[in-house]
Every structure is written in C-alpha cells, then in structure tokens.
Amino acid sequence: MDLNFSAEELAFRQEVRDFIDANLPAATRQHLIEGKGPTKAMVVEWQKILNKRGWAVPEWPVEWGGPGWTAAQRYIFREELQMAPAPSPLGFNVNMCGPVVIQFGTEEQKKRFLPRMANLDDWWCQGFSEPGAGSDLAGLKTKAVREGNEWVINGQKTWTTLAQHADWIFVLARTNPTAKKQEGISFILCDMKTPGITVRPIITIEGGHEVNEVFFDNVRVPAENLVGEENKGWDCAKFLLGNERFGQARVGASRERIRRLKVIAAQTMDGGEPLMADPEFRRQMTEIEVELKALEMTVMRVIAQDMKRKDGKPNPATSVLKIKGTEIQQGVSELLMKAAGPYAWVDGDPDEEGTNEWDVAPDWAYGLAGTYFNWRKQSIYGGSNEIQRNIMAKAFLGL
Amino acid sequence: MDFDLTEEQSLLVDSVRKLLSDKYGFEQRKAYIASERGWSQEMWSSFAELGLLGLPFAEEDGGFGAGLTDTCLIAEQFGRSLVVEPWFSTAVIGGSALRHGGSAALRQELVPQVAAGEARLALAQQERQSRYDLFDVATTAKKSGSGWVLNGNKGMVIHGDSATHLIVSARVAGGQRDKAGIGLFVVEAGAPGVTVRGFRTVDGQRAAEVILENAPAQHALGEAENGLPLLEKVVAESIAALSFEAVGCMDVAHAMTLDYMKTREQFGRPIGSFQALQHRAADMLVAIEQSRSMSYYAVQAAEESDADERRRGIAAVKVQIGRASRLVGQQSIQLHGGIAMTMEYACGHYFKRLTVNDGLFGNADFHLRALADEGGLVKAA
Numbered sequence: 094m095d096l097n098f099s100a101e102e103l104a105f106r107q108e109v110r111d112f113i114d115a116n117l118p119a120a121t122r123q124h125l126i127e128g129k130g131p132t133k134a135m136v137v138e139w140q141k142i143l144n145k146r147g148w149a150v151p152e153w154p155v156e157w158g159g160p161g162w163t164a165a166q167r168y169i170f171r172e173e174l175q176m177a178p179a180p181s182p183l184g185f186n187v188n189m190c191g192p193v194v195i196q197f198g199t200e201e202q203k204k205r206f207l208p209r210m211a212n213l214d215d216w217w218c219q220g221f222s223e224p225g226a227g228s229d230l231a232g233l234k235t236k237a238v239r240e241g242n243e244w245v246i247n248g249q250k251t252w253t254t255l256a257q258h259a260d261w262i263f264v265l266a267r268t269n270p271t272a273k274k275q276e277g278i279s280f281i282l283c284d285m286k287t288p289g290i291t292v293r294p295i296i297t298i299e300g301g302h303e304v305n306e307v308f309f310d311n312v313r314v315p316a317e318n319l320v321g322e323e324n325k326g327w328d329c330a331k332f333l334l335g336n337e338r339f340g341q342a343r344v345g346a347s348r349e350r351i352r353r354l355k356v357i358a359a360q361t362m363d364g365g366e367p368l369m370a371d372p373e374f375r376r377q378m379t380e381i382e383v384e385l386k387a388l389e390m391t392v393m394r395v396i397a398q399d400m401k402r403k404d405g406k407p408n409p410a411t412s413v414l415k416i417k418g419t420e421i422q423q424g425v426s427e428l429l430m431k432a433a434g435p436y437a438w439v440d441g442d443p444d445e446e447g448t449n450e451w452d453v454a455p456d457w458a459y460g461l462a463g464t465y466f467n468w469r470k471q472s473i474y475g476g477s478n479e480i481q482r483n484i485m486a487k488a489f490l491g492l
Numbered sequence: 493m494d495f496d497l498t499e500e501q502s503l504l505v506d507s508v509r510k511l512l513s514d515k516y517g518f519e520q521r522k523a524y525i526a527s528e529r530g531w532s533q534e535m536w537s538s539f540a541e542l543g544l545l546g547l548p549f550a551e552e553d554g555g556f557g558a559g560l561t562d563t564c565l566i567a568e569q570f571g572r573s574l575v576v577e578p579w580f581s582t583a584v585i586g587g588s589a590l591r592h593g594g595s596a597a598l599r600q601e602l603v604p605q606v607a608a609g610e611a612r613l614a615l616a617q618q619e620r621q622s623r624y625d626l627f628d629v630a631t632t633a634k635k636s637g638s639g640w641v642l643n644g645n646k647g648m649v650i651h652g653d654s655a656t657h658l659i660v661s662a663r664v665a666g667g668q669r670d671k672a673g674i675g676l677f678v679v680e681a682g683a684p685g686v687t688v689r690g691f692r693t694v695d696g697q698r699a700a701e702v703i704l705e706n707a708p709a710q711h712a713l714g715e716a717e718n719g720l721p722l723l724e725k726v727v728a729e730s731i732a733a734l735s736f737e738a739v740g741c742m743d744v745a746h747a748m749t750l751d752y753m754k755t756r757e758q759f760g761r762p763i764g765s766f767q768a769l770q771h772r773a774a775d776m777l778v779a780i781e782q783s784r785s786m787s788y789y790a791v792q793a794a795e796e797s798d799a800d801e802r803r804r805g806i807a808a809v810k811v812q813i814g815r816a817s818r819l820v821g822q823q824s825i826q827l828h829g830g831i832a833m834t835m836e837y838a839c840g841h842y843f844k845r846l847t848v849n850d851g852l853f854g855n856a857d858f859h860l861r862a863l864a865d866e867g868g869l870v871k872a873a
Contacts, residue, residue: 096788096792165493351868352871352872356872359872375864375867379868379869382808382863382868383860387785387812388782391781393493393495393788397496398495401494410781412774479771482770483771483774485774486773490770492750492754492769
C-alpha cells in the first residue's frame with residue numbers, strides 16, 4: 094500500500110502548474126477567481142492553447158490526439174486546472190461526444206469530427222433530457238424517422254446546457270416506437286444550423302442563461318450522422334454516462350473555493366471581529382473540509398483501481414463521488430454567500446460583466462448568492478443524487 | 493499510489509481472518525466476555541503465536557518490524573469480530589509508546605515479554621477533569637533516586653486491569669493544564685502503591701481506575717520533562733488503528749443490515765424493496781466508503797513528521813470516522829427494527845463498539861472544534 098503520488102507524478106504536477114501559470118490568460122483567471130463562469134471566448138481560447146500543447150483531450154487515445162496519460166496524471170491535470178482556476182476542456186466535446194464517437198463511430202466520423210472537437214472549432218451540446226424524460230431518460234419521445242438518405246427529427250429537448258453557443262448537438266431519438274423503451278433509441282449528430290432547429294433560452298433562478306429548450310421541427314439530418322447501430326443508442330448513452338469516473342468529484346474546484354472563502358472570511362467583519370474568528374462559521378467550514386479530504390482519498394482509490402485493472406468495472410465509489418462532490422460544492426457555495434452577508438443580495442447574472450458598475454457591493458461579494466442558487470442544480474443533474482442512491486441500492490447492495 | 497495489500501499483508505490478514513472465523517463467533521465471544529477476566533487467555537496465546545503481539549516492534553528488539561499499515565489491517569479484522577482481548581492497548585498503544593519512546597534497555601526487557609503474551613500494556617492518561625485534553629494532567633511524578641515516584645488518579649484506563657505495565661502520564665513540572673512538564677512513565681501494575689479497580693465497559697471490553705500512591709517508576713518514555721509530543725504521536729497512531737477498527741465494525745453492521753433487509757418481509761415483500769430504506773442503506777455505504785478512504789489517510793497523517801500537520805490530519809480523521817460511525821450504528825439498528833434492540837442479536841454490539849470507538853481519544857465534536865480552531869485543512873490562498 095502506497096498512498097502517495099510518485100516522484101514522476103509530482104514532477105508532472107509541477108509541469109502542469111508551470112504551463113498554466115505561463116499560458117492561462119490573466120483576465121480569465123481573475124474572472125474565475127471572482128466566482129464567475131467562463132465566457133465562451135475564454136473557454137475557446139484556453140482550449141485551443143491546451144490543444145496546441147496536446148493536452149485538450151486527456152482521456153482520448155493517443156491515436157486521436159490524447160496525451161497517453163495514466164489515470165493519476167489525468168486527475169492531477171484536472172485538479173490543477175480547477176485549482177488555478179482555469180476553464181476545463183469543454184465536457185460535451187471532450188468527455189461526452191468525443192469518447193462515444195471514438196468507441197462507436199465510423200472512421201469517417203472520427204476523422205471528420207474528432208480534431209474539430211479537440212480544438213473546440215465546433216462547440217457541442219447534449220440533446221438528452223426532455224420535458225417528460227428527466228431521471229427516466231429512456232422515456233424520451235423525440236422521434237427520428239428514416240426517409241431515404243436522411244433522418245427526420247421531431248420533438249423537444251430541454252436543459253440543453255450552452256446550446257446558445259453550440260455548433261452541433263448529439264441527440265438521443267426514438268427510432269423504433271414499438272420496441273421496449275431502451276431498445277428503440279439511436280444516437281444522432283446534428284448540425285445546429287439545420288433548418289427546423291429552434292433554441293429558446295431558459296433563465297434559471299439566479300438570472301443566468303445557461304440552459305435552453307431545443308425544438309426539432311422536421312429537422313433533416315444526413316443518414317451518415319447516426320453513431321453506432323440504429324436502435325443501439327442506449328448503449329452509447331450508457332457508455333457516455335458511465336465514462337466519467339471521477340469528474341463529478343471536482344476536488345480541486347472545491348479546494349479553490351474554500352481558499353477563496355478563507356480569504357473572504359479573514360477580511361469580512363462580523364461582530365467587530367473577522368468572520369473567521371466566529372466558531373460557528375469555522376465549524377461549518379471545517380466540516381466541509383473534512384468531507385473534502387475523505388472525498389479526495391476516495392478519488393485516489395478510484396484512480397488506483399483504474400490504473401491497476403482497467404476493467405471498467407462499476408465501482409460504488411463513482412456514486413459516492415457524485416453525491417459527496419456535489420454536496421460539498423453546494424455547501425461551499427452556501428458558506429460563500431453567507432460570508433458576504435447582505436452584500437450577496439445584489440441581483441443580476443453573476444456571469445455577466447459590469448453588473449456591479451455602481452459599486453453597490455464589494456466586488457468579491459457580487460454574485461455569491463447567484464452561484465449558491467445556481468449550484469442547487471448539481472444534485473439534480475448527471476443522475477440526481479437520489480438516482481445515485483437507487484443505483485447503489487441495486488448494483489452494490491443487492492436490494 | 494497503490495491501495496492494494498502486499499503479499500505479506502494479504503497472508504497476515506488471511507491468517508487472522510481464519511483464526512477469528514474459527515474461534516470468534518458471536519456466541520464464543522459472549523463466553524469470553526462472561527469469563528472471569530472478561531477475555532480469552534486461549535485467544536491471547538493464539539495472537540502471540542500468530543505474531544500479532546510483537547507485530548509493531550523492531551526485529552532487533554524481538555518484534556516483527558511491521559509498519560503502522562499492518563497494525564491497522566489487524567485492527568480492521570478485530571473490529572469485524574469485536575475482539576475484546578487487550579490487543580489494542582498492548583500492541584497498538586503500548587507498541588507505539590515503546591517503539592517511539594522506550595530506551596534500548598527497556599525495549600530489550602519488555603518487548604520479548606509482550607511478544608510472547610506474558611506482558612500486557614495499558615495507557616493511563618485520562619483523569620476525572622481532563623476529558624479529552626492529553627495535556628490536562630494533575631498526577632505528579634517526582635524524581636526519587638534513579639527513578640520517579642507517582643501520585644494521582646487515572647480513570648478509564650482501557651484494559652488497565654489486565655495490564656502488567658501501565659504507561660502513565662504524570663506532571664514533573666508546571667500547572668495542571670501546561671503543555672510542558674509532562675512525562676510518560678512505566679509503572680509496574682504489581683508495584684506497591686498501585687491500586688487497580690477493573691470494570692466492564694458498555695461495549696464488552698475492560699477498563700480500570702488506577703490509583704497511584706507513591707507508586708515507583710523506573711523508566712520514562714521519551715523525555716521525562718517533555719513527553720507530550722510523544723504522547724500525541726502515540727495517540728495519532730492509535731487513532732489510525734481505531735479508524736480501521738471502526739471501518740471493520742461499520743462494514744459488518746452494514747452487511748448484517750442488508751441481509752436482514754433482504755429476508756425480513758412485511759406487507760408481503762422484503763423490507764429492502766422500500767425506497768426509503770434503500771436510500772438509508774445507500775447513505776450508509778457512502779459513509780463507509782468515505783470512512784475507508786479517510787482511514788487510509790489516517791495512516792498517512794499519523795506518520796506525518798510535522799506535529800501540527802499531524803494533529804490537524806488526525807483530527808479530521810476522528811471527525812469523519814466518528815460521524816460515520818454514529819450514522820451507520822444508529823441506522824443499522826433502525827433499519828433492522830426491534831430485533832437489533834436485543835442483547836441476543838449481534839448488531840447492537842457493533843453499534844456499542846462504534847459509539848465507544850468514537851469517544852476514544854476525543855469524539856468527533858472535540859476534534860471538529862480543535863481542527864476549526866487551528867484553521868482547518870485547506871490553506872488560505
């Protein structure tokens with residue numbers, strides 16, 4: 094048993110850190126330190142920088158531009174990005190659609206889509222959830238009917254994150270209405286410029302525009318955009334959802350936010366003393382730090398298992414990472430809001446520039462309530478935390 | 493990074509597991525507890541034969557030179573079977589104290605006896621007023637000839653009534669709550685001036701009140717006038733082993749609960765088919781997995797050379813393990829229902845051990861406050 098990173102891994106961490114320090118645009122870093130989500134331009138600019146270095150697609154095979162890292166290196170890389178803080182490579186491209194195309198796609202599809210995904214020349218979004226298909230994803234109703242050399246898609250997707258930026262969407266659509274619900278679904282790639290697609294913003298409770306409804310009205314897609322076999326799209330979906338082994342833990346991101354919290358709590362006055370001196374506040378913060386340390390070690394265990402066995406066997410820890418990772422992030426966002434006190438209340442989209450122009454609140458306080466509200470989504474998406482418990486009960490507890 | 497056991501570790505764990513599955517069933521354990529000394533001499537001899545008593549000591553002293561991880565792996569197995577013999581106080585606490593603080597002469601004298609099962613050790617650090625503060629010491633030690641003379645009362649000395657040698661914290665200088673001026677002394681239990689009042693604890697283990705009236709001590713461990721750093725190190729290693737023990741207990745309590753949920757039928761179906769109960773069982777699994785992770789960290793933290801870092805890390809371990817122990821213990825009773833309230837049924841015994849385990853060397857609340865006062869784990873940017 095050896096619980097430490099090797100000397101090579103530590104050297105790698107330093108290499109990543111140095112690269113980020115030398116290449117991450119200062120404005121992007123400052124924007125993220127202030128707790129704002131990165132703009133599209135920031136994400137694209139940074140991913141192109143990473144891609145030039147060969148680091149944009151850490152999980153992909155070398156053949157398609159991956160760096161050939163071990164699971165430990167991939168974790169270190171992601172953690173360093175989160176702690177910098179820097180934008181992560183776009184998940185829809187890099188961790189969702191890309192791996193599906195690599196696993197199930199044709200050579201043509203790989204050559205056509207993968208390099209542009211890696212370089213973020215195309216921004217992808219995910220067409221999975223529907224108004225009637227949330228946690229019960231296989232209940233989706235969007236239809237694709239084969240007509241000659243085309244698929245004709247009709248239906249509605251929802252909660253489509255950043256569809257307003259997207260060039261392409263990967264869609265789960267029902268291609269056999271009579272089969273059992275998981276068996277009549279296909280995975281289809283669709284150009285967002287295709288006539289018949291309408292994107293309508295959904296404004297979330299904090300005022301931000303992150304998610305959208307996407308309507309498909311007789312959208313005609315070339316037959317060659319089907320990934321994998323017809324009616325086998327559920328396999329792609331399961332692969333995609335099961336692919337992310339530790340991404341949702343976001344240990345580095347939480348550590349970065351806790352550091353920020355400590356800086357804020359040291360300068361915010363409460364009862365004539367810095368907030369940091371309040372035992373109740375410290376206790377709440379420390380509880381989260383303890384959970385985070387345990388989570389970090391759980392991530393290490395998953396990585397160690399992945400490095401040893403590569404059998405991709407489901408690990409109960411994956412659900413632990415989702416549940417604890419999101420609870421921790423939500424907990425820190427709540428403490429950040431509380432630290433700001435009344436100054437967290439200034440309304441506005443925390444990701445928008447210039448909304449504190451009259452200087453009505455300290456800059457550091459602006460948007461903290463918005464982030465708290467927004468982050469309630471974390472225990473809902475990606476298989477809600479209740480779904481995770483269902484998975485555990487079935488798959489690991491035999492109930 | 494590698495969480496797998498080495499071949500030697502696997503063999504060690506397997507041999508312990510085999511012994512416990514043969515000799516440490518729930519009914520057998522009951523009989524050991526009901527016996528006069530409250531534990532089994534036969535098991536104690538078996539532990540000696542397997543090398544578990546000399547495990548943590550250096551080979552040149554007559555031990556087996558195993559690391560903290562090996563000790564922890566045994567603790568996990570002992571937790572699974574709720575072992576009541578004084579192994580934890582002798583090999584883990586005593587082992588750590590002797591290894592880090594014993595003079596060569598003392599180690600050569602005592603380690604072979606410990607390894608053979610002839611000597612047993614116990615740590616007498618607690619006093620009525622001290623609660624969980626290791627430095628709150630009213631017992632005094634005065635220099636006398638080549639040794640010391642100790643006076644004071646020590647309470648809740650785990651396995652104090654079977655110990656042949658007591659490791660006693662006593663003040664050589666300073667006030668009751670000063671961190672300096674505390675020494676750790678080896679007092680023979682049979683020496684004049686030593687009164688030991690043994691009793692049973694709620695988890696079926698033994699403990700003792702120890703009264704020292706001009707009790708002689710020949711040996712000090714570490715620095716006689718500055719023994720607190722050694723005591724903290726010993727406690728840190730002991731907490732690492734306790735965290736493994738707790739994981740073993742939680743694992744079994746959870747498995748027992750799952751078995752019951754699958755077989756107990758109400759309303760015409762197994763109670764495990766009800767989602768409210770399934771989610772509770774899943775939350776227990778989350779807590780156990782997080783605790784297992786934290787127990788690995790405990791080994792790392794206990795071996796940290798920087799005392800402040802070590803203290804913070806170990807405090808975090810106690811918080812996580814203590815909270816999880818409470819959740820898993822309470823929920824395993826609740827999910828069973830009435831059956832787990834009975835003395836006849838094993839589940840409650842795991843709950844009781846987990847409850848005591850949380851309190852040993854400071855419960856989760858104590859360590860949370862301590863860690864919060866020290867600024868937590870994450871350094872501010």
